[in-house]
Amino acid sequence: MSSLSSELQQVFKEHADKARPVRKAAVLGAGIMGGGITITSAAHGVPVLMKDIAEAQLELGMNEARRQVGRLVQKEKITPEQAEEVMASIDPTLEYLGFDQVDAVIEAVVENLDLKHRVLDELENVVRDEAIIATNTSSLRIDDIGQHMKHPERFVGMHFFNPVPVMPLVEIIQGTKTRDEAVSTAVTWALKMGKTPIVVQDCPGFLVNRILTAYTRAFLELVAEGVDFEHIDKSMEAFGWPMGPAYLEDVIGIDTGSHVSDVISAGYPDRMPHIENDAFRLMKSRDRLGQKNGKGFYDYTPDDSGRPQKHSSPEAHELIRTIQPNGRKELSVEEIQQRMMLAMITESVHCLEDRVVGSAEELDTALLMGVGFPRDKGGAIRYADSLGAKAVLAQCELYRHLGAQYEPTATIRKLAETDGSFYDEFPAGN
Ligand SMILES: NC(=O)c1ccc[n+]([C@@H]2O[C@H](COP(=O)([O-])OP(=O)(O)OC[C@H]3O[C@@H](n4cnc5c(N)ncnc54)[C@H](O)[C@@H]3O)[C@@H](O)[C@H]2O)c1
Structure with missing residues (x-):
């Protein structure tokens, strides 16, 4: 503390x-x-x-x-x-x-x-x-x-x-x-x-799971577009996450994670509409639940001390190809990181605007402690401040054609115009 x-x-x-x-x-x-x-x-x-x-x-x-x-x-x-x-x-x-x-x-x-x-x-x-x-x-x-x-x-x-x-x-x-x-x-x-x-x-997903759902949905959309899930994992691990989103879902349990994600998405139908080719739903329907039953996005075998070790799974890749109607799509590490992180930033700013949490610092603290947000980036809002509101707005403009989750919020627009900081806009202890 x-x-x-x-x-x-x-x-x-x-x-x-x-x-x-x-x-x-x-x-x-x-x-x-x-x-x-x-x-x-x-x-x-x-x-x-x-x-x-x-x-x-x-x-x-x-x-x-x-x-x-x-x-x-x-x-x-x-x-x-x-x-x-x-x-x-x-x-x-x-x-x-x-x-x-x-x-x-x-x-x-x-x-x-x-x-x-x-x-x-x-x-x-x-x-x-x-x-x-x-x-x-x-x-x-x-x-x-x-x-x-x-x-x-x-x-x-x-x-x-x-x-x-x-x-x-x-x-x-x-x-x-x-x-x-x-x-x-x-x-x-x-x-x-x-x-x-x-x-x-009180709101669907409260704070941490609500923001995490925006992030995992960005993952599902990338996969449905044809991006390789192992490439997404490696990109997000390179950003600083202890594990990529596919691996994370395997650890949480795909049945649990997908249920929570569905419940929360239903609470924000405009920003989180139904995803047609949903990799979590597919995995669940094929009883690939993650570490708990040894197979999910990856396969798992116990090491000498009984801890599950992950391996690439040809079967999982084959399965995922069935929900990629347009075939494989190559995206740069940078674009993957931007889309995943921007989805998290915009939902975080919505939470602050909705007064779900008292301050930027409290929000970031929850992400650092609750989902293993990369420590050196300091949380979604600290990271947004390091980019600057103008750059966040520019990214929103770049990706908003992909859906309402990338629409710039009123605060993003305002701070981009005034060159203001999110931390100053939502201070602790007020
Ligand atoms: N497992 C998680 O990762 C996790 C994380 C956060 C919150 N939660 C929430 O915590 C709650 C419990 O989850 P869990 O994973 O510990 O479940 P669990 O199935 O491990 O345990 C539930 C326990 O409740 C007992 N129970 C059922 N009816 C009861 C009653 N009438 N009176 C007293 N005990 C009763 C069951 O016998 C069982 O021991 C759920 O609301 C869940 O959503 C779970």
């Missing part, structure tokens, strides 16, 4: 002043995310009731917690005695017993709106009126999940990233009915868990 500006530190301080203390918490769902949130909270001194409906899941969750705590001991971050204390502060349960004692609860049950409505109804009957209720949804709107709640003002999104103990970012999502105090409590609890919380307003 020390790398954050004093303005952003001040934003966190103001939240801390408005927050209610979280001394004890509960997590609903002991799966991948619920287990990760539980261990992260417990390891930072907030005891957790971890509830699931399946005994086997609770056991899995506790085993995972033990493994994570073991790693902390191995890295000498905590002593074996502290590890014991952390484990003792996690209470696995199949009941709601003790939920009337918690200050905050976060639901991380499977991504199904009806189920989430049901568990929120149960929760509202067992927790105290002052407790905040959070959801870790990745693709549903906060307003939709909270629509039947008796007290939606205490309902807030806390979008953790996978794996929770490792990923530093948490998007704190404010629904239209969420009270500021609930947001501040979630921000302060996330800080206590050692995370960097960024407050965003």
Whole structure:
């Protein structure tokens, strides 16, 4: 957190002043995310009731917690005695017993709106009126999940990233009915868990996945035009990304990624219309789901330590050719990088104009921490400033015939005219 500006530190301080203390918490769902949130909270001194409906899941969750705590001991971050204390502060349960004692609860049950409505109804009957209720949804709107709640003002999104103990970012999502105090409590609890919380307003995809979707859609369009996906990966890796978009999608899981991308695209039909020859959809339909089943855009085989190693896949290339009606197209590395990055920049500027996030710095921080944006470029907006608004506008003019995602926004036009900077236009702490 020390790398954050004093303005952003001040934003966190103001939240801390408005927050209610979280001394004890509960997590609903002991799966991948619920287990990760539980261990992260417990390891930072907030005891957790971890509830699931399946005994086997609770056991899995506790085993995972033990493994994570073991790693902390191995890295000498905590002593074996502290590890014991952390484990003792996690209470696995199949009941709601003790939920009337918690200050905050976060639901991380499977991504199904009806189920989430049901568990929120149960929760509202067992927790105290002052407790905040959070959801870790990745693709549903906060307003939709909270629509039947008796007290939606205490309902807030806390979008953790996978794996929770490792990923530093948490998007704190404010629904239209969420009270500021609930947001501040979630921000302060996330800080206590050692995370960097960024407050965003409720919209399809929130902030990070919305911007990432604009980027992955630029990838899908390039592929549909005939560009080789491995060439795109290499171009984006040369730009500084830790992995190119095809490889990234394999790591996320093509079924998950394509679902999230479809849900978000539906929320912005003008800029993100249906893509006819969609490589994600094709891969999914052929059960090429990525690393999770050993084949996606690439093939994967485990190395000696069991880690998946990627190899070029002739089968995947052959499959992709079936959705390239005009055959292969050669594009320069520079054009690929420009189209991919410009799609990300314009969506980022839309997010700032829509006031989804408070400042350019918060947006960039979320991209650096949430999607591995190349560190030396400083984030989409910092990168746009390094190009200069005039150059961004010139690129928009060059590519706008490809679709509304490249239309220059009002701010891009204004700053190009005044030679202004995006960081000055959207400062932190205002
Ligand atoms: N997996 C990810 O990468 C990721 C990332 C960010 C957010 N999310 C979101 O987190 C949530 C959970 O995802 P996950 O990947 O951990 O799922 P998961 O399938 O690993 O775990 C879900 C758990 O919920 C439990 N459950 C189901 N009904 C329940 C109920 N009524 N009460 C208590 N527990 C119940 C299941 O038994 C299971 O243990 C989803 O909303 C998902 O969209 C997932």
